[in-house]
Amino acid sequence: MANFGGPTLLKRTLGLQADRYCQYIGPTTDFEPSLINLSSFDPQDESLLARGTLRRVSDNDTFLLLPDNNTPGYDHIFEDADEIENIVAPHGRRLIDLYFRVVHPGFPVIQKNVFLEKYERSHREFSPPLLAAVYILAINWWEHEEELAGLARPNVRELERLVRTTLADAMYRPKLSTIQAGLLLSQRPEGDQWAPTAQLVAVGQELGLHLDCTNWKIPPWERGLRKRLAWALYLQDKWGALVHGRPSHIFASNWAVQPLNPNDFPDIECDETDNEERLELERGRVLFRQMVQLSQILAEILDTFYTLQATSQIANAGPQGTQLVLSLAKPIQLKLKEWYSALPALIRMDSTFQTTPSSSSGSRFSPIGYLHLAYFATEITLHRRIIRSMSFSFSSDDGSSGSNPPIDPYIQHICRSAAKARLISAMDFVNRLTPSHLRAFWYFASKTNFALIGTFGSLLWGTSPGREEAEWYRRRLGEYRWTLSVSSKPGEGTSKGLTEFAMGMLDISTGLLKKLPEKPLLSRRDG
Template sequence: MAVAAVSQPPLLPATVPMSAIAPSNRSSISGPASKPKTPTAGKDVKIPRGRRERPCDACRRRKSKCVTNDGPSKTCTACGVHGQDCTYLEDPQPRKRKTDSENKDVEAKRRSTISEPRRESTVKDPPAIKTEVTEPTTTSTSLSRSPAESSSSRSQHHGTHIGYTTELEPILFDLSQDSRIVSQGASYQKSDDRNAFLIPDGEVYQCRHVDMNKLYHIEQIVHGQGPMLMQVFDLTFNRTFPVVQDHVLQDPFGSDFDPGLLAAIFALAASSSNSKVQLSPEDIDRLEAIAFQVFDLALFKPTLATIQTGVLLIQRPSVDSKALNTQLVGMAYELGLHLDCTSWSISTEERMLRKRLGWALYMQDKWCSLIHGRPSSISRDHWAVPAFDEDDHIAGVDEEVQRGRELFIQMTRLTAILSTVLDTFYTLKSMQEVDDAGTNGTRLILERAKPVQIKLKEWFTRLPRNLKMDENMTGKPSSTGHLHLAYFATEITLHRCIIRSLSSNNNDSYLSHVCRSAAKTRLISAMDFVNRLRPEHLTSFWYFPSKVNFALIGTFGSLLLATAPCQEEADFYRTRLSEYRWTLTVSSKSALFLQFAVESLDSSSSLLQHLPQKPSTSELSAQQPQIPQLTSRLSPPQDESMTDAPPTLLAPFSSFQDGAMGGLMPSEGTASGLISPSTSTSSGEASYEAYAGAFAQSRGMSFSGLWNM
């Protein structure tokens, strides 16, 4: 993939006009087709190519650029990365020419489809800086080509989505016989009746040598281990987080691979605990630096490959996801990734890629909002990407690939619930409404929490069997851990705002007891989940917010400790936090990112050192009315393979008995991958429905009336 022009391009011959080196915008949508020219005294000079200048046999078959290294082996960059022989034995195939009828068909389709150019390059040797100046043409070709044909050129040009309130009116485009907008110096392409993209015209200066130099440097870093790194990336990352096309991974140079994306893939794969490729930390940092260099050059001229590079770089622990996420969301709007492309005249492959990238960005933005405590950059009112359905499942793939795709889909659905939690309880407006409600703030939160909790319960109940924590434990890495951790983080985020709302001057001890009991059960369940993680989970793919999600469990425990009404309860949480730290420390030997959660817990513990002594249970009982004995325990929905299922915060209106949803919390003896100093069990927690019934009865109202207060 070509990279945006650098700010100070190499000097060109004096005969080349400066207008010829204007940087171009490029995208997956379209751009002016062009022919390469060699500027020499204002004329095109055809230079005969020798053995070193023509492509090798492998690059000729792949129809990719052949860049020969300067080393003694004389092996080209592509063959070096693929680890294959670089030969010049085959004769070139005769070039096919289009007939007049084919040319007419192309021209006829020009206005009815989103289009893009095919492109060639005159670059030969990476160390030598080459430039090329191209001139535009009015002919463009349809996006509806085969993946092998379209993926190369699709990522090379930038088209900007035309917003609905700009000075450009898409309806007027239908009245024009010419797709060119004279005043803008650009042309347009309509993707559907509502959306259009602006494609800059003019002669284009392309720095293809930057791509080739980066690919050359990448090959020098990986030392011919590219195929092994590609395999690690596919097995560890792309199956669970499918943001790169499968056929591209199989033949990256044949698809004109973007060097930034290639460097990001290699950096992630080399740093994986499952990688057998030995690269030094310095080499991995160099790969990351190359990826960011290419990304920064394309910042204002993004392509789909730019988005792919960014969402992969965020997985690196050293990357500031907060800043990078903001940039990527802005790029996504430029490329129209927030739109429904179902009816667009593009290939099925690009349609699915756009959908996966759109949801990958949506998940990234919402989880960045959670872990950084910042407003989300994506609004549900401006997000039209359709949800995944049965038609999105890939037929004919093996079970592991299908399982990874299903995990990705379930993560998108859980993220949508997280978005509801953030929008309902953590906006400035919603928090102010709770403050304005005074002592009724907790009841207001509970009323709003009910539909959210029901959604969480339904999500967990419908989770496919092959995504349960203990399912299919064959010794191979399993990525289900980060999905279940994300679920617990969502539950904890919901409970945190409830606990915060329990003010010290709230005299309703019943309400406080029920809310704290539910929160206690949630904490115990989350800690037991971490205790049951096996090496297969710890060495697998963990989504980038996971290190903070582990820390949130400890933070939630610290919140419950700090707000505990009696000393016995505070001591209970202090003991559990100590056990949790021990578990994290042991697990961090297999998953280094867990060290962040250990450090976060230590920070919280240091703040709790000056916590004043709390009254004992007997002292507290003498001050407050006795809490009634409630008839029902919290009974989370479970199955035989998942004992850390969610307790219901607000049960549906129909009552349920102990075990009606499949059993109680895990008891002593539950199998775990790690053994903590003690085994935890839940104790004496009560359901919200049981409390609501007693609360409503004492005030002479129906249960349903409680939520209408």
């Protein structure tokens, strides 16, 4: 691609070369870093060795470039790309436009101008799994595109079959497009699994996404793309750890990626858009940056309260366990409060910016819902740990029970009141969602985050000291279920799976509560 005739944004790229892939040379491999600089590097910062070509991107960071043609599946890359394009033909470009209108603003993991430049030349320039992933996601909004709504949908099952096989092949020659494809596939309603996330993190480390690329000798747009992909990978890992209840794979001690700034979102793609589209792109970028900041707070909560070491430390504190939890929670709670109060007006739920239909691009959607839902899920994750640490007992049919030592009634009241306020706010948020929110792009963790609100309500119901309070939670959970059932209507293809999953989990948790013994009446008045 460096020799491509005419102007191209792909010249001198590191992670998106057409015929080579790169491997980061770490400090403990069979390459001795202190000897690498003894190689003879040409003006392109490359040095040919028997094992491959060294590419030096900074004084401290070097990659090994290897040819694609020695990897499994290479011989049928063009054939795979053709098959994918034929499945969606003649609607390929329309689906790509739909993707960039609906998904891209709230999840900017693709370099739009580079992607469109390649597509204008040929679909064969794409990594097959990335091309298929873009189509698979865009098809979720098929019915919302006026020119597509009345037509038969492409064969999504066949696209998914192709993306599974081609992504497995791409893992042998990893590029930035491999990470992009994996991240996009994880955003499907049923696409999130923990094991592929672990594999994506490993591939990201192979590509050096965990490093600080600020001063690397690569195109400026690739530096921005690398940072966005690195943080998107961070999000995938941290939210995956939350929703699956698994240990995170990314640690602060091996994470040098710098915070995102406006320059990491090139303005080139805005040149030909109107003011409304520019505002929507800007909102998406602000949204993504805020999601990164929120996820760093979530990571702190997971590290502080939910690792095996943290769980053991709290358990070993005995009667002082709740006090320990509260002391650890206070500074994190302040961070969450500051984060929320500092949210830019552009992405607040009461923002004056309204998404309205446009004659040129059809209906617009507001993706800010997934960020606000993630905020409530983060609050709930913190308060769940506080409530769990307090005195309560669950008895099963065989009479066995688990309990903690009793805690001061006043502290218990304060903690439960704070938890109740968070639950009310979360439920009210869901009740305020509009069709423009529900039909928009939702981050993969949203499905579980909707369910966590119900799980939290069930926890508060089950730990209620008296019948009146328990009855209050029972009624509110019934109302929440009704809200979820109503919310599934407007979005159908996009929101239906989110809310149906949450309703199913709510039915399971409230069903378990029926096995609790009846609670005592703490007041003569009805609750």
